[in-house]
Amino acid sequence: MSAREEILSTIRRSLGVTGQEKPRLDTVTERLANAPRGLTVARGQLPHEGQVALFKEQAEATLSSVVDVASYQDVPAAVADYLRQNNLPAQLRIGSDPRMADLDWGKTAIELSHGPSDGNDLAGLNHAFAGVAETGTLVMTASADNPTTINFLPDHALVVVSAKDITGDYETMWSNLRAQYGKGQMPRVVNWVTGPSRSGDIEQVILLGAHGPRRVHIMVVKD
């Protein structure tokens, strides 16, 4: 018997089932098809404006910095401000997300490099799929538009999130993701990011900047 068969048959013997019982099969099929939401957490159940405000408050509580940006046109200037304020060179790694790559970066002195990070970038910019207000969590999806390495390798992770993509809870975010990618389909990676990288492994004192970004800077675009 293969390992697979033996493991499954031991499970079935232990549970006292054959694996063919229709009610069990139906239960599983239904649960996977309907994906019930479970218990609702009241915190994020707010009018949309309140969700955006809560997202910002919660993100700041996890030591991300957050600014409002009136429109996508203003993103390059907001990035330039951040780099200047933090004494960083005017260099930025980005993917090919048209919402950002097509902006008029020429107005700033920023030199762009495109594509995934090789670990030599101080600052990188990705666009979030969503923000979840409940815990100030960014939801990043992997693609050529927003390469995963940009979320993790640069010291400074700059992230644009559109205010309209901010949800109250994770469950609403998952519904939106299914609507975009199809039921049961996932981008290669979905990264929830809740603040800058940190470690408490030395004497249980929390220090920022373990292996991932030392800073996370979120730009919430209004339009």
Add this chain to the structure above:
Amino acid sequence: MSAHPTTNRFIDNATEALADPQLQRAMTNVRSGFIDKRAAVAAKLPEFEALRDSARDIKNHALAHLDLYLERYEANVTAAGGHVHWARTAEEARKIILGICHEAGAKTVTKGKSMISEEIALNAALDAAGIVPVETDLGEYIIQLRDEAPSHIIAPAVHLNATQVESDFRRVHTHLDADRDLSEPVQLLTEARQVLRSKFLAADVGITGANFLVAETGSSIIVTNEGNGDLTQTLPKTHIVIASLEKIVPTLEDVSQILRVLARSATGQEMSVYTTFSTGPRRATDLDGPENYHVVILDNGRSSMLGTAFQDMLRCIRCGACMNHCPVYHAVGGHAYGWVYPGPMGAVLTPTLLGVDKAGHLPNASTFCGRCESVCPVRIPLPKMMRHWREHEFERHLSPATMRSGIKFWAFFAKRPALYRFATNLMMNVMGWMGRDTGRFTSLPLASGWTDYRDFPAPQGGTFQSRYQAQRQSTPNNGRAA
């Protein structure tokens, strides 16, 4: 160490631990670092207790349908271009992983923190095969330099002080300036970040564990604060996930419910910094990510725990709250338990995985204070299960004679609830009076083995049962009819 359990030596290990001043100093960080933070963050979420019920129910549902969800999970991983491998034993798992590493021509392997990797003693197997394993979680990296096992499931180096880490870094990082300043913990962190960055970029294979496997989508999930797991799995050509079979949850919604209690229970965070859902290898249009994605599903005795008194243990989400709140763990640290899983969860799980003949002492490492169960996010009745093991061990006559009579004594009262209540109330009153000045005892008649090393907290406010009665009387609709 994981290959050679010292679970049989628990009493000797514990005695040594109690006499180790470095360890005793480090263990105070457990109390300050975890307990208050968890309580504060739990109090901020009105639904926290209800979410614990929800997490328990989801895990119970998943276990009751485990065979079917595993099949769905496998089908969805395969559909996403990944490979699922099944391992009955630790040895089979090691063989599968070595096979994938050889195929990838691997010379170095980076590793995210994984208790299953410890359970199957993977690093020793990689070493023996000429492949260099590099642990990348800061705590795991530190203990790898020291050739030690983790002493905590989420804080592997909790038994160490910063000065010990400093001397390890000076010993191993000889390419760096010998006069550098490492007096601040942040300097240690920065040095580890620099040293490990090049290892991430050079590795041929990345191995991570999984906190959860999602049947609906075929996704594996890792939860970290450092981001090391993400660099481990994103940069090399091949990503191997090693996970035990009870990590299955049905849907993304289900796992979102459980994630709400995981970080809160573990580190007192509302959410860990990085929660990563991985589904298959790099897609045609992707510019980064692994080209090969493998999942090794390990059984190692778990499938036989289903349908037994120990099934509930398979709900465990490895948050560490039970050990953070355990007075025995505080006193002796994780290494005393002698294998990879310490604290109350280890005391229950280790005998099921290693056998009661090897780990029969562990379920005795308990004061039955009940704090582990009261904080467990999936409400595992840990004290009850430790009692199961004790009874089991007792029946096998493996216990020393004094222990047998102790259990007989307890069993006598346990069968006579009214007498038990009377006796414990009397004890509580006497002990409360004796310790009334400081709330703690530093000596206790007949228990010097314990209080020689630890202050014994004076009981406050009566026994659980009397409090429960009082509570029921003040909230008449809350208690179930007897």
